[in-house]
Amino acid sequence: MTSAQDFSHRLLQWFDNHGRKNLPWQQPATPYRVWLSEIMLQQTQVVTVIPYFQKFTERFPDINTLANAEVDEVLQYWAGLGYYARGRNLHKAAQIIQSKYQGELPANFDALVDLPGVGRSTAGAILALAFKKHYPILDGNVKRVLARHTAEPRWPGEKQAEIDMWQLAEELLPKQRINDYIQAQMDLGATLCTRSKPRCQACPLQSDCQAFQLGTPTEYPIKKPKKAVPHREIRWLVYAAKGQLLLEKRPSQGIWGGLWSFPEMPIDNEISHLLSKNDIIRFQNLPDIQHAFTHYKLTISPIYIELDNPVFGVADNDKQCWVKMDDIAALGLPAPTKTLVQQLARGF
DNA sequence: AAAACGGGGGA
DNA sequence: TCCCCAGTTTT
Numbered sequence: 001m002t003s004a005q006d007f008s009h010r011l012l013q014w015f016d017n018h019g020r021k022n023l024p025w026q027q028p029a030t031p032y033r034v035w036l037s038e039i040m041l042q043q044t045q046v047v048t049v050i051p052y053f054q055k056f057t058e059r060f061p062d063i064n065t066l067a068n069a070e071v072d073e074v075l076q077y078w079a080g081l082g083y084y085a086r087g088r089n090l091h092k093a094a095q096i097i098q099s100k101y102q103g104e105l106p107a108n109f110d111a112l113v114d115l116p117g118v119g120r121s122t123a124g125a126i127l128a129l130a131f132k133k134h135y136p137i138l139d140g141n142v143k144r145v146l147a148r149h150t151a152e153p154r155w156p157g158e159k160q161a162e163i164d165m166w167q168l169a170e171e172l173l174p175k176q177r178i179n180d181y182i183q184a185q186m187d188l189g190a191t192l193c194t195r196s197k198p199r200c201q202a203c204p205l206q207s208d209c210q211a212f213q214l215g216t217p218t219e220y221p222i223k224k225p226k227k228a229v230p231h232r233e234i235r236w237l238v239y240a241a242k243g244q245l246l247l248e249k250r251p252s253q254g255i256w257g258g259l260w261s262f263p264e265m266p267i268d269n270e271i272s273h274l275l276s277k278n279d280i281i282r283f284q285n286l287p288d289i290q291h292a293f294t295h296y297k298l299t300i301s302p303i304y305i306e307l308d309n310p311v312f313g314v315a316d317n318d319k320q321c322w323v324k325m326d327d328i329a330a331l332g333l334p335a336p337t338k339t340l341v342q343q344l345a346r347g348f
Numbered sequence: 349a350a351a352a353c354g355g356g357g358g359a
Numbered sequence: 360t361c362c363c364c365a366g367t368t369t370t
Contacts, residue, residue, distance in 0.1 A: 042353075042354055042355080043352090043353050043354070085355085085356080086355090089355085089356090116355090116356085117354095117355070117356090118355085119354055119355045119356090120354090120355095121354065121355090122354075122355085139353085139354075140352070140353055140354080195352085223351075223352095224351075224352085294349085294350090
């Protein structure tokens with residue numbers, strides 16, 4: 001027995017004991033009902049879909065009834081399911097099926113994929129579940145099962161990884177019971193091989209599951225690599241005089257809105273003119289501060305400028321004030337500002 | 349708050 | 360052809 005046959009054999013055996021065989025769209029599994037259920041099941045769980053499916057099929061028992069209805073009524077029956085583009089596409093597809101295929105879903109991959117709302121995986125599910133044709137599916141559940149079984153090192157969103165997973169899904173297809181096998185794949189992913197807390201003890205694929213052998217099934221599929229966040233640099237002017245610091249209130253819009261911080265300027269701004277002031281006692285670079293936001297990384301280069309007197313108008317801004325070190329704690333400060341003030345208080 | 353999700357649609 | 364988005368749920 002080849003490994004592929006063994007894989008499907010174990011899955012089918014598990015399906016016989018634990019699979020879902022009494023879902024509303026499985027009795028009977030007509031092409032229309034399978035199609036409708038697959039659309040409803042996109043991004044929506046079985047328990048949520050069931051009552052909608054029942055109401056929907058009562059009102060729209062076949063494709064022609066659906067095609068002849070107003071889209072608004074279709075959407076009323078969709079209300080609460082979310083992703084309403086699915087409902088619109090479903091209705092549009094029904095009209096295409098009516099006019100182009102005499103109201104019967106085509107048992108043909110290319111024709112199915114051409115329908116709005118039907119992609120490769122949904123077409124595969126319809127062909128396998130309703131027409132018993134040998135097509136694979138690769139939805140989120142199956143991706144998870146396969147990624148774990150092979151300990152797939154690449155993120156499945158990566159082009160080549162996805163191509164390879166489709167190929168594997170195809171190679172694993174059994175010669176017999178294609179519909180049960182596809183249902184079994186979905187059931188395994190939904191009930192056993194779940195995203196968190198997979199029940200590997202009960203899994204028929206445990207013996208050769210690479211992720212299980214590594215002891216880290218939940219590490220798969222590996223997460224989308226987060227793209228490098230943009231990096232920005234700014235300069236802070238830390239004016240100090242007689243135990244006071246010059247702070248300014250930040251604009252209410254934007255980062256740290258309305259909080260007090262140091263006067264800020266672009267990193268590449270000329271600063272030599274600041275040096276020429278004759279009331280400057282000391283002028284020195286302070287260590288850079290790194291700050292991470294969710295969407296970018298910020299490097300702050302503060303310059304310490306000590307004056308003999310707390311004069312105004314040193315920076316070009318009217319929302320500034322001199323604050324005694326001891327009074328600063330009462331103000332709302334961004335985290336890096338607070339840290340810098342504390343370092344200054346300790347004299348670094 | 350962040351990732352996941354299947355297909356649509358734009359580059 | 361490839362990549363990213365819209366809209367929603369789950370972790």
